[in-house]
Amino acid sequence: MNLSRRALLKVAGISLIGAGVGPALKALEAGESPRTLASPNRLAGKRWAMVVHTQKCPTGCKECIDACHREHNVPDFGNPKDEVKWVWNEPFKDVFPGQEHPYVDPMLKEKPVLVLCNHCDNPPCVKVCPTQATFKRKEDGIVMMDYHRCIGCRFCIAGCPYGARSMNFRDPRPFIKKIKPDFPTRTKGVVEKCNFCEERLAKGLLPACVEACKDKALVFGDLENPQSEIRKIIQAQLTLRRRPELGTKPQVYYLV
Amino acid sequence: MIYNRGKIMAGLLIFLALLTFPFWYGKGRTAPPALPLDTPEIQKLPVKKCVEPTAYMKASHMELLDRWRDAVVRDGNHLYVNHEGKQFFMSLSQTCLGCHSNKEKFCDSCHTYSGVKPNCWNCHVVPQEGRA
Numbered sequence: 001m002n003l004s005r006r007a008l009l010k011v012a013g014i015s016l017i018g019a020g021v022g023p024a025l026k027a028l029e030a031g032e033s034p035r036t037l038a039s040p041n042r043l044a045g046k047r048w049a050m051v052v053h054t055q056k057c058p059t060g061c062k063e064c065i066d067a068c069h070r071e072h073n074v075p076d077f078g079n080p081k082d083e084v085k086w087v088w089n090e091p092f093k094d095v096f097p098g099q100e101h102p103y104v105d106p107m108l109k110e111k112p113v114l115v116l117c118n119h120c121d122n123p124p125c126v127k128v129c130p131t132q133a134t135f136k137r138k139e140d141g142i143v144m145m146d147y148h149r150c151i152g153c154r155f156c157i158a159g160c161p162y163g164a165r166s167m168n169f170r171d172p173r174p175f176i177k178k179i180k181p182d183f184p185t186r187t188k189g190v191v192e193k194c195n196f197c198e199e200r201l202a203k204g205l206l207p208a209c210v211e212a213c214k215d216k217a218l219v220f221g222d223l224e225n226p227q228s229e230i231r232k233i234i235q236a237q238l239t240l241r242r243r244p245e246l247g248t249k250p251q252v253y254y255l256v
Numbered sequence: 257m258i259y260n261r262g263k264i265m266a267g268l269l270i271f272l273a274l275l276t277f278p279f280w281y282g283k284g285r286t287a288p289p290a291l292p293l294d295t296p297e298i299q300k301l302p303v304k305k306c307v308e309p310t311a312y313m314k315a316s317h318m319e320l321l322d323r324w325r326d327a328v329v330r331d332g333n334h335l336y337v338n339h340e341g342k343q344f345f346m347s348l349s350q351t352c353l354g355c356h357s358n359k360e361k362f363c364d365s366c367h368t369y370s371g372v373k374p375n376c377w378n379c380h381v382v383p384q385e386g387r388a
């Protein structure tokens with residue numbers, strides 16, 4: 001057979017393309033490839049935030065704290081050195097150090113104020129995390145933790161100006177009174193914090209602390225939605241945020 | 257012509273025997289574990305089908321779980337749609353163990369056999385082990 005180089009290349013090229021047709025058709029035949037979806041009954045928001053009515057909080061009430069810690073398998077080590085906390089109380093003077101002056105009502109000074117992760121718009125913990133275990137969700141602003149990736153370096157604990165993060169210095173399992181099976185516990189050597197009940201939002205439920213509060217002292221909602229209750233509250237009244245001068249843009253607003 | 261032929265051949269035989277020791281020693285002694293699929297939850301299913309075909313699950317369940325983990329934690333997507341278009345809630349302790357409620361016989365026996373130590377259970381809770 002007398003084939004010119006040019007003709008040979010043409011034939012070879014066409015047969016190569018032909019060889020690819022079979023597998024390509026097969027791939028198309030296989031039907032849709034698996035994919036993942038957001039749950040249709042989730043609560044969707046663009047910028048989740050919370051308002052804390054400090055005056056509505058009855059003294060000594062810990063319903064929200066207990067509900068959160070039960071919901072998320074938060075251990076109780078029984079000593080302040082190892083303490084792990086997602087939501088807790090702190091005296092007013094420590095929550096708002098800038099608001100203190102010599103004539104502040106001494107009662108107010110010591111009044112416990114509910115504090116939690118502020119889910120900052122500009123979160124320093126996310127910047128310092130070397131593994132991106134802590135990250136800010138683009139769709140709703142929640143500052144999330146991926147415990148699978150946490151290496152326990154505790155840069156985030158140093159980075160967070162609100163003390164919202166706790167380290168598991170010991171295996172937390174034996175220190176959880178009642179383990180809730182559908183939420184994972186943590187393991188020794190990871191940091192944990194409030195997740196704005198991301199797992200409940202996905203099921204269409206409000207955060208556990210908000211649901212547990214009988215006095216309606218906690219309001220949770222989407223700041224980007226002009227019709228939301230939370231947006232109306234922070235527009236109508238002057239609210240405080242914790243240490244806004246740091247530029248972290250905290251998203252927990254306080255009515256004092 | 258090889259000097260010391262007898263010694264060398266004997267030595268080679270012993271060497272080969274030692275080299276292949278793990279293969280013939282274990283033969284027949286350790287059968288791969290049978291993975292029981294007869295949990296009451298699976299018996300109740302109208303169509304006894306896992307999320308993906310059995311062959312794929314056997315070989316690549318760890319990759320599937322990694323993808324589930326990233327989808328849920330990173331992207332906030334909680335539903336998995338498989339090749340057939342069927343939807344599943346992505347959860348190790350609820351969906352996987354919901355059917356495979358025999359973790360010791362299903363997960364652990366095979367992981368022990370193959371010497372794998374997954375660290376899933378350091379954090380994820382086996383429903384029966386949740387303390388009341």
